[in-house]
Amino acid sequence: MSIKRLTQLGVPIGIVGIVVMLVIPLPTVVLDLLIAFNITGALLVLLVAMFVNRPLDFASFPALLLVMTLFRLALNVSATRLVLLDGYAGKVIDTFGHFVVGGSLIVGLVIFVILLVIQFVVITNGAGRVAEVGARFTLDAMPGKQMAIDADLNSGLIDEAEARRRRAEVHGEADFYGAMDGASKFVKGDAIAAIIITLVNLIGGFAIGMLQRDMSAGDAVTTYSLLSVGDGLVSQIPALLLSVATGLVVTRSVSQDDMGSDIVRQLTQNKMPLRIAGFAALSLCLIPALPKIPFLLTGGALLLVSSRIREDSTEVKALEAASTTTGAVVPDTPENLAHEMQVDPLGLELSVDIVDLVDQGSGGDLLDRVQALRRKVAMEIGVLIPPVRTRDNVELPPRTYVIKLFDIEVARGEAPAGTALAIGDYLGSLPGEPTVEPVYGLEAKWIPRELSSQAELGGATVVDRTAVIATHLADVVTRYAARLLGREEVRLLTDVVKRTHPVVVEELTPTQLSLGQIQRVLQDLLEEGVSIRDLVRIFEALSLTAAVTKDHDALVESARASLGPAIVAPHVRDGAVHVISFEPTLEQRMLEAVRPTEQGPVLVMDPVLAQRVVGTLAHLLLEAENSNLRPVLVCAPQIRLAVRRMVRPAIERLPVLSYSELTGSAQVRSVGVVSGEQVAQVVS
Template structure:
């Protein structure tokens, strides 16, 4: 029989037997066996709670706590029935009574009451409070943990299965502490019930023995008190074990091993405290009036242990230090040469006086911001930007930094120590060095940090040095996203799609579209600042067009058409898309001038006409921007690739959409028409 079927059969039968035991008389031999089983169950629960690494490893403990409590109460009822009816409750109870009482009823009752107080006042109350606080804190922390899981999932750090497992673990943890908060009340009620049952047994036994059986008072007290105290001890010892188990479970934090190993390992690291404690114990032993031998023996033993732990810690630290310092690499080693030759996709080089930005001990958080920037760009662009290698460069001027893409410098800026960048309409009132903001080229000024409050008071926008660098780095990554999208990264994206939408990847395979072709299409989209997050629809558009042509330019247009509504919405704040259109005559003339070259379509127009076209588009763009709008230029689908090739050189900031990419649910607002004085002649 499997473990599942065995548990389904035995556990319900055991619960039903516990309930039946409360009303069905038991023979003394069976009661002895069940009392022994109760003690064994308490010991097993205690050992199991000490060996778990985290509370959820014993998630069934609240239910076991309830069943153990019911089992104990059932045994109390059965033993009380035998004590009051026969004056005999079996050998186990009588043996515990003789061992503890030792001829004195007062001693037995005092020991029993002390056990009850320890369980009820100390252990149970503490475990109840810890479970209550743990349940509340776990519930309060759930939203933050869920957001952290979502962030890791969106950044590609974990997959859907791992995210689902973590969410289930968080939910199970909250359920566990909530159940423990309620189950600990059973232990408290059990302690109260034990005291009441003991009083009933003692008083009832005396009444039955003296009144009904005519036994002398002294003999009745001796007989029934022995059985009563024995019964109380037999039930309280397992109850105490279970209470300790509950306290260990709710106070256990997640660790790498069991409780005993963690305690020994963590105490072994406190050899300085042990040495100080040993010295203090030895000195106390020489205080007049105190026994010298016990204090000196314990203190000396503590000192010996501390010396051995210190020697072991020194050996471990030396070994770890040796491991941390690898031998210098052989400059002629081929692997070392390969590592030296490798060019990082993205690197950030800092001048020596900017190293504090990456020094965590000095409060630098630049590395954390860069990691957060990669998560943000992943959500924005739909690709994971390669890790940014950050290092110092002694050759850079003080206060400057350089961003390189594939080893080529693509951006440079300054971030002088002790200063903040201020953007304001009137910078003359602020002390500092005037400069230009690295991303948008706005006039700015580096101002000493001591004047930050003054800059904010005059309405300036204050930006700290780390934010300046990360903002510049983000803009560079957006601009060079096509170069950063490697073939290996594309393969990883396809693997993700294959797990969720295998049919899409299968269509691409049937159309014989390779990873390299998909890379070129995605790079074409990123070059126009189009997010590739909706990769499923992009790949679907590629596979459909690839049946008719393998031209990369046409595949890019097919992908744009597939996600056209998303492209248009990205340029339509509040659902209003501001557009510029081409004069119909101009558009027809441009369509007639489109020719196919080796690198794609282009406009075959003379330089004078090209200059007038660029000037006309720029004038319309400036006029629209003066009204506070950010327009897009729309044209015929067949014209868009060629016109985009031309405008990317003269007006790269002007988005160009085709009519097929306009979404039906957007409000189209036409801001003007681009026209020339004379129609182009082809």
């Protein structure tokens, strides 16, 4: 039989054996062996609890605690049976009853009571309370932890596999503390059972000795009472070990090391407390009545340990910073001035009171999320955004952050310290400051961070400050992606494509188009929210069109045509794309009104008619959005760009697609048609 099979059958067989012990008498030799196993097993559990790095590493502890408690009670029943029947329960119990307590019933009872007080009053009550509070806090924090995992996943800080692992860990932690809350009741019940069993043994043994065995009162007390006390001590020692293990597990915080390493490191991380304690121990030697040697040894040991500790790392860092500050001043050379004059493409400035968001020492992870944001943007829209220059700004109002593009402010928001952003419709009962979510314009409120769980139970979505800033920054980067795509970024993207598709790049540039012309095409695609990640298809389409014409608008439209399914995909909802279109007669009038200009094709229409068309589109878009739809406007390819230029100033959020780009979409559903009659009815 394999080892795995043995481990699967071992626990069920052991539990069945425990049940058998409750009803079948055991020989004294077997009882001695099981008692030794019980004490050793409890010691092993205690040591394992001390060496785990986090409570979840010992997830089987609640079930193990129940099994070992049942095992110990079964041993109590077997020992009681032998004590009352034979007046002898093996060498282990006999030794504990005579040798360990010196054969004195009073001493044995006192030690037994002290062990019960330590276990029941001190350790078990404390561990039970910690387990209860830990279970409640873990369950309350569970929605917030899941929201944080989702925020990290959406920002690109973690992948799907890591998100699943963290969610499983959160659920496992909640289940563990819930189980520990119940398991702590086993320990408390075990202590009560030990008292009752010992009293039953004392009274029953005294009665059996005098009534059945015709023993004198003194002999009955000597024989049965010492055995009962020995049985109680044998059971209370492993019970005490398991109680201590329970306390260690529920009070263990998450760490990278075992408990012993953590305690030693944290007690010896600073020499000053050790020195003070050492001198205090030595000063006690001045009291005449106290012995000198114990305090001299203790104080000397503490001073010796303090002398071996290195300087505190914080002090070393402060000294290094001071030496750096007092160093030579960097001269204002032309090279240094030129470097400082450079404008950062993307910047994030924080007011002084929210700089903790970037301080990793205090738990701030904004820099990590910003780093992950760059990867997320690259994967979604294909743009290699430059590093985000993050700095503090003492001139900003409190709790304010500013997002800058080429040193020009483009967005501003707030992130008050000690708060979280609650988003929802029913926030009136929550204390806090009303605000508006910076990206989607939703009603929100800055609430105290401690009320996050309460807000989530009320149906609100709670987002931490870091996620708010990261989401706002992602929105800014997406909206201004075209401006962030510089010539150098285009060259880098072209070199990447050249490694895998050299023929495509060599045919296109520099023979047909320059990097500048390619940059303009990519920027126009980004302006309309089109991802440029599939550069191979874009370059192939540009190469075919450039062989016929170098017209910029024609190049853009050919690139869009090659990306048709990718352009439509973000607008598909429930397997369909919802569209607004023009009536054929109106579309024909618009085709006749297209005129080429130096800035590209435009619609030369009557201003009143054009304004009514835009007004009708805005009305249809609003009706669709009220039905929770996100429609697109579709038209003939010949007028798509001109229509986009007419619609964009008034309705920027309405995408304009051509019929050719809808090819291959799952399903097209019309949510409105702009007709000549509708346009005539709309008041400008």
